[in-house]
Amino acid sequence: MTGHSATPGHSPTPDAAPAPRPARRTQRARDPQARRAALAAATMEIIAEAGAGRTTHRAVAARAGLPLGATTYYFPTRDDLIAAGLRHATERLRADLDEWAGRLTAAADLPAELTELTREYLADRRQVRIEYELCLAAARDATLRPITDVWMNGLPAILAPAVGPDAARDIGALLDGVILRALVTGTDLDAPGLAAAIRRLIR
Amino acid sequence: MTGHSATPGHSPTPDAAPAPRPARRTQRARDPQARRAALAAATMEIIAEAGAGRTTHRAVAARAGLPLGATTYYFPTRDDLIAAGLRHATERLRADLDEWAGRLTAAADLPAELTELTREYLADRRQVRIEYELCLAAARDATLRPITDVWMNGLPAILAPAVGPDAARDIGALLDGVILRALVTGTDLDAPGLAAAIRRLIR
DNA sequence: TTCGTACTTGTACGATCGTACAAGAAAACG
DNA sequence: CGTTTTCTTGTACGATCGTACAAGTACGAA
Numbered sequence: 523m524t525g526h527s528a529t530p531g532h533s534p535t536p537d538a539a540p541a542p543r544p545a546r547r548t549q550r551a552r553d554p555q556a557r558r559a560a561l562a563a564a565t566m567e568i569i570a571e572a573g574a575g576r577t578t579h580r581a582v583a584a585r586a587g588l589p590l591g592a593t594t595y596y597f598p599t600r601d602d603l604i605a606a607g608l609r610h611a612t613e614r615l616r617a618d619l620d621e622w623a624g625r626l627t628a629a630a631d632l633p634a635e636l637t638e639l640t641r642e643y644l645a646d647r648r649q650v651r652i653e654y655e656l657c658l659a660a661a662r663d664a665t666l667r668p669i670t671d672v673w674m675n676g677l678p679a680i681l682a683p684a685v686g687p688d689a690a691r692d693i694g695a696l697l698d699g700v701i702l703r704a705l706v707t708g709t710d711l712d713a714p715g716l717a718a719a720i721r722r723l724i725r
Numbered sequence: 726m727t728g729h730s731a732t733p734g735h736s737p738t739p740d741a742a743p744a745p746r747p748a749r750r751t752q753r754a755r756d757p758q759a760r761r762a763a764l765a766a767a768t769m770e771i772i773a774e775a776g777a778g779r780t781t782h783r784a785v786a787a788r789a790g791l792p793l794g795a796t797t798y799y800f801p802t803r804d805d806l807i808a809a810g811l812r813h814a815t816e817r818l819r820a821d822l823d824e825w826a827g828r829l830t831a832a833a834d835l836p837a838e839l840t841e842l843t844r845e846y847l848a849d850r851r852q853v854r855i856e857y858e859l860c861l862a863a864a865r866d867a868t869l870r871p872i873t874d875v876w877m878n879g880l881p882a883i884l885a886p887a888v889g890p891d892a893a894r895d896i897g898a899l900l901d902g903v904i905l906r907a908l909v910t911g912t913d914l915d916a917p918g919l920a921a922a923i924r925r926l927i928r
Numbered sequence: 929t930t931c932g933t934a935c936t937t938g939t940a941c942g943a944t945c946g947t948a949c950a951a952g953a954a955a956a957c958g
Numbered sequence: 959c960g961t962t963t964t965c966t967t968g969t970a971c972g973a974t975c976g977t978a979c980a981a982g983t984a985c986g987a988a
Contacts, residue, residue: 549952552953552954552966557966572778573777574778575776575777575779578944578945579945579946579947580944580946589967590967591949592966594946594948598948599946599947600946654864655861658854658861659776664911667909667910692918694906698901698905698906699897699898699899699902699903699905702898702905703877703897703898703901706863707870707877708864718891719891719895722895722926722928723922723926751983752983752984754984755983757934781976782976792937792938793937794938795937797976798937801976
């Protein structure tokens with residue numbers, strides 16, 4: 523994070539001499555809800571790129587194109603900021619899972635369809651990284667655990683009606699591991715191998 | 726990381742006035758190799774507790790009971806420090822895996838023994854956290870990937886002779902996922918469920 | 929023993945951080 | 959309309975960071 527580009531249009535000299543004539547200030551149109559969402563989305567991106575531990579108010583502000591004060595107004599502490607970014611990521615995951623539920627219930631060959639969905643999920647490694655960043659953050663900070671509920675139980679809940687609760691849980695764990703390995707090695711998914719493993723777990 | 730305890734016995738006033746009389750300085754006995762190892766071990770601990778992104782030279786120095794300059798002498802940049810900590814963690818993992826290999830080849834019931842080993846591995850959550858911290862760091866920085874080799878291929882290599890390469894890989898991924906889920910939820914392992922899943926993956 | 933190298937330690941500098949806050953502008957409300 | 963509240967923005971402060979370095983000590987080679 524050496525030398526992050528300056529936020530355009532803001533104070534050119536942060537710690538300068540106090541100007542006795544403040545003059546007029548321009549503000550943009552207000553939309554607090556959208557602003558909060560934009561900040562959460564920007565935070566999510568920074569977490570994916572730099573990691574939760576290296577995510578700062580200033581980096582988020584620069585990414586969102588907003589002044590520093592905007593981040594601290596909506597998320598006063600760094601913990602607030604991180605939590606918002608992670609929560610935003612799980613909301614996106616929830617949306618993905620809704621699509622998964624639809625395609626899986628309509629699929630003739632469930633293991634094949636699940637494998638294909640995994641392949642598509644792996645296309646955006648940045649998104650995947652955040653999920654694991656969330657896991658690590660939750661492992662360290664128990665107050666974040668409610669956010670991980672979607673991640674932990676989302677897929678098993680979808681699969682359980684079709685394959686039973688035990689197999690659903692096993693497949694969920696298997697997918698977590700497979701995705702993690704693809705993430706670390708940077709390699710593509712071994713689709714036939716995954717489909718075969720899923721079939722074995724079903725029975 | 727607010728208010729980390731001061732390193733004992735060192736400079737009481739870091740940025741003080743320059744003393745014209747430096748007086749005598751005491752140094753402890755030298756053992757560069759041991760020092761490097763102690764620093765790597767301390768780094769590993771800090772990574773487990775604070776995360777790789779929040780690991781600093783100063784925190785490591787304080788943990789090791791050494792002056793700041795000791796950390797920057799052996800690991801000049803932060804990246805060097807993190808890499809050393811992660812490498813140290815994989816060396817410890819390698820030692821664990823050697824024990825795993827012995828017990829697994831001697832086991833009458835491989836799935837049961839593997840489940841028991843996993844249960845024991847989960848006893849030290851700090852160690853587990855580092856492994857996943859390593860995964861995330863490697864996912865972001867490709868130069869760290871060689872360090873992850875033990876983690877990725879260690880267990881499958883042990884299992885392959887007994888169950889074949891495909892099942893070995895699947896079981897490795899399943900275990901990664903199961904461990905991750907236990908880490909995040911903070912719950913204990915579902916031993917019977919895991920053993921059953923392993924058996925299904927073997928055939 | 930002398931010398932050179934490797935190591936130790938304390939200190940320093942500039943950058944960046946979390947967080948706080950005052951001054952103003954928009955919107956909500958009466 | 960005026961007032962109150964909410965939001966915006968720029969700026970500031972003290973702490974901590976990565977990194978560099980000079981001065982000094984231990985130790986192996988000669």
